Amino acid sequence: MNILGVNNIRDLETDRACGKLTLAVRLGRTAAVRLGAGLAIAAFATVPAVALLEQQWILLLPLIGFPVSLWVLHDIRVKTGRELNPVLARTGLVLALYGLLMTAALLLAR
Numbered sequence: 001m002n003i004l005g006v007n008n009i010r011d012l013e014t015d016r017a018c019g020k021l022t023l024a025v026r027l028g029r030t031a032a033v034r035l036g037a038g039l040a041i042a043a044f045a046t047v048p049a050v051a052l053l054e055q056q057w058i059l060l061l062p063l064i065g066f067p068v069s070l071w072v073l074h075d076i077r078v079k080t081g082r083e084l085n086p087v088l089a090r091t092g093l094v095l096a097l098y099g100l101l102m103t104a105a106l107l108l109a110r
Contacts, residue, residue, distance in 0.1 A: 005036040006076060006091045010084035037073050043098065044069065054109065061105035065097040 008015070008024035009032050016025050024032035044066050051059035072094055075087040 001039055002036050003091050003095065005032060006084060006088045009033060009076060010081060010088065033076055036076060040069050040073060056109040058108045059105045062098050062101040064101055065094055069094045
């Protein structure tokens with residue numbers, strides 16, 4: 001969702017100008033950024049909850065990607081248009097890092 005969200009925030013002005021009704025256009029920039037932040041934070045917030053419930057501290061491994069996620073969230077707030085192209089790539093990196101670390105944590109917790 002966040003890759004699509006960053007893409008839509010990046011293209012917000014051109015989409016609005018040509019009449020595309022993306023979620024970012026419908027919500028507005030501020031709400032679209034908040035939605036993306038909420039989704040990213042929710043993904044990382046579930047990690048300690050699951051680790052605590054399972055009492056498997058290795059399940060905290062995906063939190064390694066949290067600082068990169070904060071960097072992405074900061075840039076989404078302050079950058080616009082083409083400036084968001086590298087942020088879009090970093091959003092994909094966060095997704096891949098989270099997925100790989102979660103997979104490794106789940107395999108190690110077996």
